[in-house]
Amino acid sequence: MKTTKKLLAPMLALSILSATPAIAANVEKPFHDPGLIQIAKVDQRYVTIAQKAVEQYGNGKSFQLEEALKDEYFVDDSTKKVRWIIQSKTRDAIVTVDADSNKVLTVSVNFELAEMTGKYAKYLPTAEAAVRQLYGNAEVKFEMASxxxxxxxxxxxFHFSTNDRQFVRVDAVKNEAKAVFLQYKLADVDPQAVSTAEQAVGLLSKADDHPFTDAEFQRDDEREVWELKRLVTGNDKALGIDEDGKQLVASATIGAKTGKVYRVEFLKALGDKTKQSLTKEQATAIVQAAVQQFYGTDLAGYTLTVDNDWGDYKFSSEGKDTIVANFTSGGQLYRLSLNTEFGKQN
Structure with a gap:
């Protein structure tokens, strides 16, 4: 079941224009995939099933399904099955149908807020109330619903989203807000979280102590965290570019309840192209100094495994959170993560 959830979850990303990186990542295939075919070439059994599903959840809105893609998915860790992904060209309606059983797997439909009427009218106020409860100073204007x-x-x-990628997810059965992603003004962030994030980044960045520029609050079933970021406008080849054309220099993820550092990175360090290989003993000594300051943790009793493909140095111990470290080619620690049981972070 966990595998099915993991592989079907990307279909949610297909219908959401803005989401957290964890939600938006790993979309299965580009929508202009050469495998896309016109709806007329698809067995009409699947088309009829998909159209009925859209009508069932479309709240009276008309959607035109026009193209499809034949695809495989996992039903468990080892079993693959075939499905059809049937969608409108604008992707405001997407249905997946199992090719063998003819059963609908997922349905995704998008609405303008003015179309959230009738039985769907009650969900927008729930999303708006969740924002007000969390952040009275929030500048949130929902633009669409998925x-x-x-x-x-x-x-x-239902996902209610803004043009700047903020959103609230509402459980349509219980009419309760289950996930929130909000952008905060730095002045409104928990000052202790900011201080912890600054110290964490400072440990990796040495003398580079420029302030954070952006702050986000993220809450869902597994996480309740602050994410502090330092974004700059530039063309540093060592750094990626985000949706707004900015480059991420540093970030830290801090538990909103515990104040724990779950992830910290200083990506500017990647600009150092010197080459220096580390022995396991050297890597352990560097990480030990960092985790001692972050968590008061002694790595004695931890086992170190190195993933050479991803560059992950994983320190694990039975019954304890796994610590993952990443180094530059010159041997500088630039990222440290805490992998908790079931992904719980709060």
Missing amino acids: FFRDETLGTSD
């Missing part, structure tokens, strides 16, 4: 039904898991959700 409905997602997972027939395998039996879940139905």
Whole structure:
């Protein structure tokens, strides 16, 4: 079931224009995939099933399904099945149908807020109330709503999103806000979280102590965290470019309840192209100094494994959170993460 959820979850990203990186990542295939075919070439059994699903959840809105893609998905760790992804060209309606059983797997439909009427009218106030409760100074104006039904898991959700990628997810069965992603003014962030983030980044960045520029609050079933970022406008080849054309120099993820550092990185260090290989003993000594300051943790009793493909140095111990470290080619620690049981971070 966990595998099915993991692989079907990307279909949610297909219907949401703005989401957290964890939600938006790993979209299965580009939408101009050469495998896309016109709806007329698809067995009309699947088309009829998809159209009925859209009508069921479309709240009276008309959607035109026009193209499709044949695809494989996992039903468990080892079993693959075939499905059809049937969608409108604008991707405001997407349905996945199992090719063998003819059963609908997922349904995704998008709405303008003015179309959230009738039985759907109650969900927008729930999303707006969640924002007000969390952040009275929030500058949030929802622009669209996306409905997602997972027939395998039996879940139905609405995502209300803004043009600047903020959103609230509402459980459509319980009419409760289940996930929130909000941008905060730095002055409104918990000052202790900011201080902890600054100290964490400072440990990796040495003398580079420029302030954070952006702050986000993220809450869902597994996480309740602050994410502080330092974004700059530039053309540093060592850094990637985000959706707004900015480059991420440093970031830290801090537990909103515990104040724990779950992830910290100083990406500017990647500009150092010197070459210096580390022995396991050297890497352990560097990480030990960092985790001692972050968590008061002694790595004695931890086992170190190195993933050479990803560059991950994983320190694990039975019954304890796994610590993952990353080094530059010159041997500088630039990222440290805490992998908790079941991904819980708060």
